[in-house]
Each structure stands twice: as structure tokens, then as C-alpha cells.
Amino acid sequence: MSAASKDTALRTGVIARALIYAILLVFAVFYLLPLFVMLVNSVKPLEEIRQGNMLAFPELFTIEPWIQAWGEAQIGVQPTGLKPYFINSLVMVIPAVIISTLLGAINGYVLTKWQFPGHRIVFGLMLFSCFIPFQIVLIPMARILGMLDLAGTTYGLILVHVVYGLGFTTLFFRNYYDAFPTELIRAATIDGAGFFRIFQRILLPSSGPIIVVTVIWQFTNVWNDFLFGASFADFDSQPMTVALNNLVSSSTGVKEYNVHFAGAILAALPTLIVYIVSGRYFVRGLMAGAVKG
Amino acid sequence: MAFLEINRLHKQYGNVEVLKGVDIAIEEGGFLVLVGPSGCGKSTLLNSIAGLESITSGEIAIDGKVVNDLHPSKRDIAMVFQSYALYPSMSVAENIAFGLEMRGVSKAEREEAIQGVAGMLQIEHLLKRRPGQLSGGQRQRVAMGRALVRDPKLFLFDEPLSNLDAKLRVDMRTEIKRLHQKLGTTIVYVTHDQIEAMTLATQIAVLKDGILQQVGSPDEVYSKPANMFVADFMGSPTMNLIEARIENGSGALSVEIPQRDRSLSLPVPRPPSSLQSYSGKSVVLGIRPEDITDPDGADPKAEHIAHANCSVEVVEPTGADTFVVTQLGGKEVTGRMRNAAGLSVGADVPFAFNMGKIHFFDPATEQRIA
Numbered sequence: 001m002s003a004a005s006k007d008t009a010l011r012t013g014v015i016a017r018a019l020i021y022a023i024l025l026v027f028a029v030f031y032l033l034p035l036f037v038m039l040v041n042s043v044k045p046l047e048e049i050r051q052g053n054m055l056a057f058p059e060l061f062t063i064e065p066w067i068q069a070w071g072e073a074q075i076g077v078q079p080t081g082l083k084p085y086f087i088n089s090l091v092m093v094i095p096a097v098i099i100s101t102l103l104g105a106i107n108g109y110v111l112t113k114w115q116f117p118g119h120r121i122v123f124g125l126m127l128f129s130c131f132i133p134f135q136i137v138l139i140p141m142a143r144i145l146g147m148l149d150l151a152g153t154t155y156g157l158i159l160v161h162v163v164y165g166l167g168f169t170t171l172f173f174r175n176y177y178d179a180f181p182t183e184l185i186r187a188a189t190i191d192g193a194g195f196f197r198i199f200q201r202i203l204l205p206s207s208g209p210i211i212v213v214t215v216i217w218q219f220t221n222v223w224n225d226f227l228f229g230a231s232f233a234d235f236d237s238q239p240m241t242v243a244l245n246n247l248v249s250s251s252t253g254v255k256e257y258n259v260h261f262a263g264a265i266l267a268a269l270p271t272l273i274v275y276i277v278s279g280r281y282f283v284r285g286l287m288a289g290a291v292k293g
Numbered sequence: 294m295a296f297l298e299i300n301r302l303h304k305q306y307g308n309v310e311v312l313k314g315v316d317i318a319i320e321e322g323g324f325l326v327l328v329g330p331s332g333c334g335k336s337t338l339l340n341s342i343a344g345l346e347s348i349t350s351g352e353i354a355i356d357g358k359v360v361n362d363l364h365p366s367k368r369d370i371a372m373v374f375q376s377y378a379l380y381p382s383m384s385v386a387e388n389i390a391f392g393l394e395m396r397g398v399s400k401a402e403r404e405e406a407i408q409g410v411a412g413m414l415q416i417e418h419l420l421k422r423r424p425g426q427l428s429g430g431q432r433q434r435v436a437m438g439r440a441l442v443r444d445p446k447l448f449l450f451d452e453p454l455s456n457l458d459a460k461l462r463v464d465m466r467t468e469i470k471r472l473h474q475k476l477g478t479t480i481v482y483v484t485h486d487q488i489e490a491m492t493l494a495t496q497i498a499v500l501k502d503g504i505l506q507q508v509g510s511p512d513e514v515y516s517k518p519a520n521m522f523v524a525d526f527m528g529s530p531t532m533n534l535i536e537a538r539i540e541n542g543s544g545a546l547s548v549e550i551p552q553r554d555r556s557l558s559l560p561v562p563r564p565p566s567s568l569q570s571y572s573g574k575s576v577v578l579g580i581r582p583e584d585i586t587d588p589d590g591a592d593p594k595a596e597h598i599a600h601a602n603c604s605v606e607v608v609e610p611t612g613a614d615t616f617v618v619t620q621l622g623g624k625e626v627t628g629r630m631r632n633a634a635g636l637s638v639g640a641d642v643p644f645a646f647n648m649g650k651i652h653f654f655d656p657a658t659e660q661r662i663a
């Protein structure tokens with residue numbers, strides 16, 4: 001009896017498993033199809049795209065569209081390719097991510113371990129900032145950038161992204177540090193460590209998972225941002241997303257789809273790499289609970 | 294002036310008063326155990342001494358110096374926490390030396406101090422490990438090492454043994470006592486375990502709801518509990534507290550315990566002076582299980598043994614002794630028999646009451662009648 005039921009359990013197990021894998025496969029294909037189309041068509045000559053099937057593999061393989069997109073394509077008025085804008089984006093993203101992550105960590109530390117009267121309200125307001133749509137802050141932000149003399153500069157964009165990201169980074173670190181044992185802080189206080197020393201020696205070394213989460217989150221958000229870039233950047237500080245838009249929507253001549261595809265992949269590449277390198281820490285970090293002493 | 298003095302200490306969280314005017318003094322080299330049920334404010338009191346919690350009013354002085362406004366790191370104290378609070382990202386050696394490092398002690402001196410403490414606690418082989426790789430008992434030792442290495446004026450322990458299993462707890466208890474005898478440093482030790490309090494303390498302070506119930510030597514607290522709470526809290530099994538009446542027959546006081554059929558009358562050989570005024574009134578009679586025995590097992594030196602027959606309700610052998618439960622004054626009363634032979638449930642057997650060791654409490658105020 002028990003052996004028989006075990007057998008059926010085993011068999012239904014196999015069927016269910018096969019079904020699950022089949023469904024997963026369908027979804028995987030569904031999600032990968034756009035990437036496939038982009039990849040395939042970015043290495044075809046334009047003729048082939050015009051005549052043929054978007055899903056077909058290239059008959060004539062070429063990396064010319066990539067070279068074009070990177071260094072030669074017309075962006076706005078200059079035939080510079082996306083390269084300078086890629087650099088603009090990096091110069092903006094890296095400081096923005098570092099500064100907002102660090103400030104978020106300190107905020108989280110203060111809001112959980114150095115609570116002051118009204119700390120709940122402060123946190124509530126920071127949380128609220130996560131839900132404010134970008135569009136609402138455009139005009140006030142433009143005024144402030146103007147007043148600070150940062151309008152149209154990369155510094156201005158960094159400031160915007162730091163301010164806008166602070167709500168999220170604070171939320172992440174606050175929740176993580178909330179589970180961090182307060183007795184550790186007390187022990188370190190008695191041991192004679194001060195505010196920053198405790199942060200640097202006790203909390204930061206245990207913050208790996210949440211730092212990864214925050215960095216990935218901030219990197220993708222800042223890198224992919226279009227609205228702030230389009231609103232606050234000048235020609236020489238425009239980020240990759242804005243440049244990509246200019247490339248794709250430039251009205252002169254024929255639409256070079258292969259170049260557009262290559263450009264789009266270039267624009268997505270950094271976030272893709274960040275995910276591949278540290279994606280598994282992302283999930284682990286989101287799941288991370290208390291630090292065991 | 295005592296080494297550690299706490300005067301009229303109040304502590305409030307918002308509107309909730311957690312400590313309601315605590316006064317404690319302890320001599321240099323003393324071992325003060327703060328004992329009380331969970332939530333009574335023991336940790337709050339300890340944290341106030343450490344300076345980790347600000348106090349609402351009152352005064353705390355260590356070695357003749359008021360430390361109210363002194364930062365925890367400047368009070369020359371070391372603390373062992375219930376959760377051990379070892380820094381997870383540092384090795385055992387780094388954990389132990391962290392306090393010295395923060396105080397700018399040179400690396401060579403730190404190394405030497407680590408070795409000394411590690412030798413004393415037998416944790417030399419653990420020095421390179423992370424706290425996550427240690428067992429509970431080992432973490433406990435490291436936490437003690439971190440406190441010892443600084444050679445402070447005052448040690449504070451917050452339920453340091455409560456996360457250990459029973460066997461290890463007893464071992465570590467002995468070890469803490471040995472360390473105290475060897476080092477002679479003043480200790481304030483918090484626990485909710487009255488046995489730990491009895492075994493370790495030179496002074497016990499019993500706390501309930503933020504109010505100090507009694508401060509005294511373990512012997513005083515045990516043999517002269519100030520009120521029914523202390524009587525009930527200290528000792529295991531707990532003291533029997535029986536409702537009774539005081540009768541004044543021909544000059545000698547006796548205590549009447551109402552029973553179903555007839556009341557049981559026991560003589561009171563050496564009545565406390567104010568008991569006279571309770572004549573004809575109800576009191577609470579307290580008697581510890583070890584003072585209710587079989588007639589053969591009664592303390593041979595006791596001068597005032599009263600005998601009475603009671604019916605056996607429950608028999609609980611523990612190996613060395615057997616606890617026997619009977620009914621007195623409508624309450625379950627536990628006695629401690631040495632010889633359990635022939636005890637059967639339902640039987641009427643003779644019990645011996647050591648009347649020289651009884652306690653009386655006022656039923657209204659619950660205070661000891663002295």
C-alpha cells in the first residue's frame with residue numbers, strides 16, 4: 001500500500017515537474033525574444049532587415065552597426081556615436097551611486113541606532129519621497145539647480161539622483177540595521193568607539209548584502225533614467241539614455257535599425273553586467289534578516 | 294562611602310516609570326546580584342549604571358565620583374551582555390582587544406593582554422576564529438574575556454548565563470565565582486534565576502516593578518524575607534504561604550490553620566515582637582519546604598518541632614529528597630521528606646514543622662511581621 005502510493009507520488013511528481021519546466025521554458029523564450037531580435041538584427045546589414053524576417057539569423061554577419069553606434073553615428077548634430085555619452089553616464093552614475101548609498105547607510109544607522117525625538121517622522125518623510133513621481137519635482141529641481149549654479153552640469157545630475165535616491169537607500173539600510181542587535185552598539189560604546197567608528201568597524205563590515213542591493217538598485221535607476229537627463233543636462237553632460245533617444249529619433253536620412261539595435265544594447269549593457277555579476281547577492285540581500293552575533 | 298552608590302534613581306520611558314526610586318550601595322570587591330522577574334527593570338538599572346540609558350533623576354556614584362554625566366567609555370566599567378554581543382566581523386582576538394585599541398593601547402601591549410586573558414579563560418585555541426564559529430559556551434567565555442582584558446573598576450553582567458544549557462550554566466557559574474574570588478573586582482550581576490543569585494552574591498537586591506523589595510546578604514534575604522514577594526521569589530520549591538490566625542491562649546501565642554474538619558493549632562515559640570498585636574487576626578504563615586519534614590528527618594538541632602498528621606496528596610521523588618504535597622488552610626503545601634519509604638497517596642502521616650523557622654506576613658500589606 002505504502003509502496004504503491006509512493007509510486008504514484010513519484011509519477012505525478014515527474015509529470016508535474018515536466019509541466020512546470022515546459023511552462024518555464026515558454027516564459028523564458030517569451031522574455032528572451034526581444035533580446036534575441038535585438039542581437040540578431042544588430043549584426044545584419046540594413047538591407048537584410050528591410051527585406052527579410054526580423055527573427056532570421058543574419059546571412060551576412062557584420063559588426064559595422066556596433067562600430068557605427070559606438071563611434072560614428074549622428075547624435076543630434078555631431079557624428080560622435082554614443083561613446084561620449086556613455087562616458088557622461090558613467091561619470092554621473094558612479095558618484096551618484098556611491099554618495100547615495102553611503103548617505104543611505106548613515107541615515108539607516110542614525111534612524112535605528114541613534115534615534116532622536118521625531119525620528120519616525122523623518123523616516124516617514126523619506127519614505128514618502130520614494131512615492132513622489134519624477135514629474136512633480138522637475139520644476140522645483142530646475143529652480144534649485146539654477147540657484148546652485150549647477151544647471152546643465154553633471155554635478156547637477158549627480159545631486160538630483162542623490163536626492164531622489166536617498167529615500168530608497170535610507171529605506172533599505174534602515175530596515176537592515178533595524179534587525180542589527182543594539183547590544184553590539186552598546187558593547188562598542190562601552191569599548192570606547194564613537195559614532196563613526198562604530199559605523200565603520202561594526203556595522204559596515206556586516207552590511208555586504210544590503211550594500212549590494214542598494215548599489216544594484218541605484219545603479220539601474222540612475223543609469224536608466226531618462227527624464228532627469230533630458231530635463232537637466234546640456235549637450236556636453238547628456239547621459240546615454242538621452243543620446244540613445246536622439247540617435248533613434250534623428251529625422252535625417254534612413255532609419256538605421258541595425259545601428260539603433262546595437263545602440264540600445266550598448267545602453268543596456270552596464271546594468272546587465274551589474275546584474276550578472278552580483279544578481280545572486282541581490283536576492284540574498286533582500287532576504288537577509290538579522291545578523292547573528 | 295560605598296564603592297558603588299545609587300541614590301533615589303528614577304527612570305521613565307515616556308510616561309512609564311520603570312525604576313521608581315532605587316537606592317543601592319555596594320562595597321569594593323562585593324558581588325551584587327540584582328534579581329527579579331522578567332520586565333521588572335533589572336536591565337534598565339544595569340544600563341543606567343553603565344551610562345547606556347540616561348536617567349530621569351537620582352545619582353549614581355562609582356568609587357566616590359558621581360558619573361551621571363560621564364560617557365559609558367569613561368566610567369571604567371566593562372559589561373557582559375545576555376546575547377554576548379560579539380562583533381561578528383572580527384576574530385576572537387580582535388573582539389577582545391577592541392576596547393584597548395579604541396583607547397590607543399599599542400599593538401604589542403594588546404597582544405600581551407589578549408594572551409593573558411585567553412590563558413585565564415582557556416580560549417587560546419579560539420583566538421583566530423570568528424564568533425559565528427563558536428559554541429554558546431565559547432562565546433560566553435570570549436564575552437567575559439572582552440570584559441576582563443580592560444581590567445575595569447566595575448563589572449556589569451546582564452543575565453550572562455541565560456542562553457546556556459543547564460549543565461554549562463552551572464559550570465560557568467562556578468567559574469564566574471572563581472574569577473571574582475581571584476580578581477576581587479566589584480561586580481553587579483543581573484539574573485532572574487534565584488539560585489544564581491544565592492550562589493554568587495555577597496549582596497542580593499530583589500527588584501519588582503521597579504521598586505527594590507529587599508537588599509541584603511543571601512542569608513538575610515533567604516531567612517528573613519522582607520515581604521511575601523521576596524519569600525515567594527527566593528527558594529525552590531517556593532516557600533509555603535498559608536492563611537492562618539494568631540490565637541493568644543494563656544500568654545503563649547499559637548497559630549491556627551483552618552482545616553476542613555478541625556483547625557490545626559501550632560505553637561509559636563519565639564514570636565516576633567509585633568505579632569502580639571495580631572492576636573485574633575489573620576496573618577500569612579510562611580514556612581519553607583525544608584522546614585516541613587518527616588519526624589525522623591527533622592533538624593536535630595531545631596528546638597521547636599511541632600508534629601501534626603496530614604494526608605499525603607502528591608509524592609514527587611527527586612532522588613535525594615522527596616517532595617510531598619499536602620493541604621493546609623485550603624492551600625497546597627510542600628514538605629521535604631528525607632525518607633520516602635511507606636509514603637502513599639491518601640495516607641495520613643506525621644509531619645514535623647520546624648516552628649523556629651517560620652515567618653509571618655501581614656495579609657494586607659504583605660510585609661514581614663517583625
Ligand SMILES: Nc1ncnc2c1ncn2[C@@H]1O[C@H](COP(=O)(O)OP(=O)(O)O)[C@@H](O)[C@H]1O
Nearest residue numbers: 306309311329330331332333334335336337338
Ligand atoms: N526603550 C524602552 N522603551 C520603553 N519601555 C522600555 C524600554 N526598555 C525597557 N522598557 C520597559 O521597561 C521595563 C523593564 O525592562 P527591563 O529593564 O529590560 O526588564 P528586565 O531586564 O528586568 O527583564 C519593561 O516593562 C520594558 O517593557
Ligand SMILES: [Mg+2]
Nearest residue numbers: 335336337452
Ligand atoms: Mg533584562
